[in-house]
Each structure stands twice: as structure tokens, then as C-alpha cells.
Amino acid sequence: MSGHTATIVISDPARRNALTPAMWRRLPALLDEAAAKETIDLAVAGRPSAEREAFWQAEMHRAGEAVEGVAAFLDRRPATFTWNP
Numbered sequence: 001m002s003g004h005t006a007t008i009v010i011s012d013p014a015r016r017n018a019l020t021p022a023m024w025r026r027l028p029a030l031l032d033e034a035a036a037k038e039t040i041d042l043a044v045a046g047r048p049s050a051e052r053e054a055f056w057q058a059e060m061h062r063a064g065e066a067v068e069g070v071a072a073f074l075d076r077r078p079a080t081f082t083w084n085p
Contacts, residue, residue, distance in 0.1 A: 028065065028081060035059065 008030055010017045035056045042048050065081050072079035 031059075032065075032069065 008027070010019065010023075012018070038052065039056060042052065065079075068081060069079050
């Protein structure tokens with residue numbers, strides 16, 4: 001993660017790094033993981049950033065999946081996201 005850019009490495013040389021539908025469906029979760037990791041890393045390091053927090057809050061609201069993610073976490077169940085590529 002660097003600034004507003006996250007790098008996701010796709011490494012499947014046998015398939016020439018082609019993205020499958022399953023991989024596309026996994027992307028939102030990977031981005032959520034990147035956001036959570038960055039937020040936690042900054043908090044643990046004692047350097048919370050209001051700018052980064054605002055950025056991720058806006059992304060979370062824009063994506064519309066945050067409510068389901070939080071509800072699933074609180075209910076201790078897998079989340080059911082509606083996003084489709």
C-alpha cells in the first residue's frame with residue numbers, strides 16, 4: 001500500500017495470469033483486507049492518520065458492503081456480499 005494505491009500480485013504463470021470469475025469476485029474482499037491492515041498497522045504504530053481514515057470511510061460507504069460486513073461480524077457468520085463484476 002502506497003498512498004492511494006494498493007498492489008495486488010497475480011501470479012499464475014500456467015494460466016498466463018488470466019483472471020477467473022472467482023478471482024474477480026474475491027477482489028472486493030482483498031481490498032477490504034488491505035484497508036483493514038493499513039488502518040490497524042497505523043493504529044498499532046501510534047500514527048493514526050485522519051486523512052487515511054477519511055479515505056477508507058469514504059471507500060467503505062461508496063462500496064455499500066460495509067453494513068453487511070459489520071452485521072456478519074457481529075452475528076459471527078460469513079458475510080453475504082452483493083457485489084458482482
